[in-house]
Amino acid sequence: MNDDAREIYLGQGKWAVVDAASYPSLLKYAWRVEKKKRSWYAYTVIKGHKRTFKLYMHRLVASTPANMITHHKNRISLDNRRRNLQNMLRSDHKIEHLDNPIKVRTQGTFTGPAEL
Numbered sequence: 001m002n003d004d005a006r007e008i009y010l011g012q013g014k015w016a017v018v019d020a021a022s023y024p025s026l027l028k029y030a031w032r033v034e035k036k037k038r039s040w041y042a043y044t045v046i047k048g049h050k051r052t053f054k055l056y057m058h059r060l061v062a063s064t065p066a067n068m069i070t071h072h073k074n075r076i077s078l079d080n081r082r083r084n085l086q087n088m089l090r091s092d093h094k095i096e097h098l099d100n101p102i103k104v105r106t107q108g109t110f111t112g113p114a115e116l
Helices: 057-062 090-099
Strands: 005-011 014-019 032-036 039-047 052-056 069-072 085-088
Touching: 005 032, 005 039, 014 039, 014 057, 039 057, 052 057, 057 069, 057 085
Parallel strands: none
Antiparallel strands: 005 014, 032 039, 039 052, 069 085
């Protein structure tokens, strides 16, 4: 594994890759994994005073504003290193995927940061 990358186990045999700088703050949460369409995403559950919600790791790492989404540049949804994340408007994200119809890379072939 690279010195600048760390792995966080999410359950179901899945791991998220994060920057070494983000790793300590991310360990404060109990991370889980869910599949949405063809991709897996890391999330934690935040229990507030009035409501409970999911906080996705990629949104936390990228500090994504509420009106934007987080794009995974290499299309690996569990690669949450900052250099792989880009905040963009939903309309721009749709254009990105129409202009670059690269097949989404599945997590089944991803074994860890050494592969990136």
